[in-house]
Amino acid sequence: MERSFAELSFENAVDPALAVEAGSGRILAVNDSARRLFAAGADLEGGLVVELFPGQVPALTVFTEAVLHKGRYATRALTPRRVDGGAEALECLGTVIAGASVPTVLLSFSDLDARRQRDLDADAEDHMRGGIAEWRRTERLFQEIERGSQLILRAAGEGIFGVNDEGRTTFVNPAAESMLGWEPGALVGRDMHACVHHHRADGSHYPHQECPIYAAFRDGSVHHVENEMFFRKDGTGFWVEYTSTPIRDRGRLAGAVIIFRDVTARHEADEKLRAALAEVDSLRERLQNENAYLQEEIRSERSHRGIIGSSAAIQGILRQVELVARTDAAVLITGESGTGKELIASAIHEASERGARPLIRVNCAAVPRDLFESEFFGHVKGAFTGALRDRLGRFELADGGTLFLDEVGEIPLELQGKLLRVLQEGELQRIGEERTHHVDVRVVAATNRDLRREVREGRFREDLFYRLAVFPIVSVPLRDRLDDVPALALHFLAMAERRLRTSGLKLSKSNVMRLCAYDWPGNVRELQNVIERAAILARDGRLAIDLPGLPQPAPKDTSHLVPTGVLLTETDRRERDRAALIAALEAASGRVSGPGGAAELLGLRPTTLASRLKKLAIDPRGYR
Known part of the structure; x- marks a missing residue:
């Protein structure tokens, strides 16, 4: 019996196809492609379609209902039992057959990977006919990436480019072209390493085989690199940080995508910081050496704790120094100018347990009136006009050591109360800061004034006087x-x-x-x-x-x-x-x-x- 054209077309279709009775699920017809896909030549006609989709009855039922309702429906959720053991994804297209005596559905199957491969092969054939080399096949992969992410690539501030497994550029975004100084499209197809990565920062040649960008499509690992140089078209270099990520095509390493950013400003800032730190280290070492030298000079120029003399007056002072040095009592040294009050203060500090800590000196007569509080207690940045940075006061600098207040009678009356509070409580606040700082300071004061008379005349607080004069020492004139x-x-x-x-x-x-x-x-x-x-x-x-x-x-x-x-x-x-x-x-x-x-x-x-x-x-x- 002669077969109709429709039957012949169904039988010889490229895609596997089944005709299934919707109500019973019985297979009415099978083409040769379907026999090869499902049964390796066995006759499937008369069997049930659910046998081809084991464990998927609910999904098959939902799909069939959708086809009957819409007339045509596709799904990728069904996974048929295949005799070839293939695992590639399939798309199932269901169509209602018009004119059938009972509701009948035509199921056709498409191998998605095979379809994509056919598309790529067709494109490759077109390019080959145009005389373009075979490597452009990989380029299509990158073009697909670029087309799918075109808006992102054009809007990105970082430079982005792709290279194939030969190291040739497949796409470059505008930010990369701008940073590298090339015209739009001029870098595509070029050896990227030879164009922008050919030398190291020190001017030495950068071998092609050592390039981390190319390593990504050789070893399949992501390579992140900091502080290397890319070179512009005009030969000038700039510091970059970049990541080279491998791209795979059906399991094969096909190239890499590189994202980079210009970090020249950061690199220069780091270099300046390193230079500054090195200079600070050098200055600190020099100051330490100079301090050691000066301390040795001071020791060589002093006799007993810096005080020279054997008179009865000096011996009496030295005995007082030895007595008070063992305590943390405040000392008030009085006497005429030039009698060595600072030497007595130094002798007290050096003979005390605080001798290893700093002796901080403040000449109260040399401090401007409006800077007294900042000088003593410090300030934070922005506390007042000219406060460009945080500054420690003399009390904090002397923490653990001794603070020598020379010419203490010159301290303004309005500041004396704050000074007294620090001496009593051991706590202070920097100007412009609410946080309280604890300090452990021993105070030695000196003056050539008669502080008792200053107290009587209201120029010096009586409570501060008694706080400073716990142990008075008189420096004898020559x-x-x-x-x-x-x-x-x-x-x-x-x-x-x-x-x-x-x-x-x-x-x-x-x-x-x-x-x-x-x-x-x-x-x-x-x-x-x-x-x-x-x-x-x-x-x-x-x-x-x-x-x-x-x-x-x-x-x-x-x-x-x-x-x-x-x-x-x-x-x-x-x-x-x-x-x-x-x-x-x-x-x-x-x-x-x-x-x-x-x-x-x-x-x-x-x-x-x-x-x-x-x-x-x-x-x-x-x-x-």
Whole structure:
């Protein structure tokens, strides 16, 4: 019996097809493609369609109802049993067959992967006919990516480009073209590494095989790189951070997509920060070395805790220092200017348990009135005009150590209450900040004013005075301890020699006599200035002592000079003589006789000096 054209078309269709009775689910007809797909040649006609979709009866029922209702319906949710074991996705298209005696549905199946492959092969054939090389097949994959994400690629601020498995560019977004300095489309088809990644930042060649961008489509891993250079078309370079992500086509590595951003500003900021940190480290090391040197210089220029002298007055001060240093009591040092109040404060700090912590000095007379609070307590950025950064106050800098308030009587009355509160509570607030900071500070104050009179006249708070004057120490003026003048003069002369880089200067007996005949209104500071001036004016090692208002005195013995109103006991006299001998030995570097020897400095015969040294058990060799 001759078959109709419709039957022949159904039988020879490329896509597998089944005719199924909708009510019973019985298969009425099967074409050759369906037999190959489902039964490898077995006759499926007369069987039930549910046998081809095991475990999927609900889905098949829903699909059939949709086809009957709409006349035509497609689904990808059905997975038929296939004799070839294939797992590719299928699309099932159901169509109602018009004119059938009973409701009948035509089911046709499309292999989605095969359909996509056919489309790609058709495109590839067109390109091959146009003379384009086979590698453009992979380009279509990237073109699909680009077409599907066109708006994202064009709007993205980062540079984005794709390369195939030969390293040739398949697409470049506008941001990448702008950063790299190429015209639109000019980079497509080029070897991207040779165009933009051919050298390292140091100018050395960047081998193609070491490029992390290309490594992505060789090893299949994502490569993220920071701080490398891309080069523009004009040859200039810029710092980039990029990620190269591999692209796969049906399991095969087909290329990579690269996203990059210009990080030149960040790199330069990092370099500046590293340079600044290196400079800070260098400065810190230099300051540490200088501090160590200065500390050594200070120690070499001081005797007992920086205080030079053996007079009864000085010994009394040293005993007070030793007593109060063991405590955290506040100390008030009073006395005339130039008497060494700061040295006493340093001696207290160094002898205390806080000696390893800082001694912070504040000259209250040198602080502008409107900056007192900021100087003492600090401020935060923006607290007032000119506060461009946070600043620690002197109290916080002295935390754990000692704060020396020189000329404490100069502190404004309105600030004294805040100072008292910090001393009582150990807490402060920086200007412009509500947070409270705890500080552990020992305060030593000094003044040349009569603070008791200042309290009586209302210029200094009484409660603050008593808080500062827990342990008062009076710094004695130099005119009341003239016995210390020779030792001090020798000490300042040695300092002057080091400062002026000279040597061979000696104090003669007449020099000592002249110094001891002066009443020193400027105290120790004036003596230091006189000695330094004499060292500058010295000729042939001879010092010229220039004292204002004092004529050149006739030579006289001042070895037993006693300050007005001071009585020396025999013990005091022996101690004074011993100190004078030691000072002379130190100045002469332990030499007893000869030019510049201790005997010459003291105006004694060498044998007389040797006898006195033996009597006092002083070994001159210890001063060489």
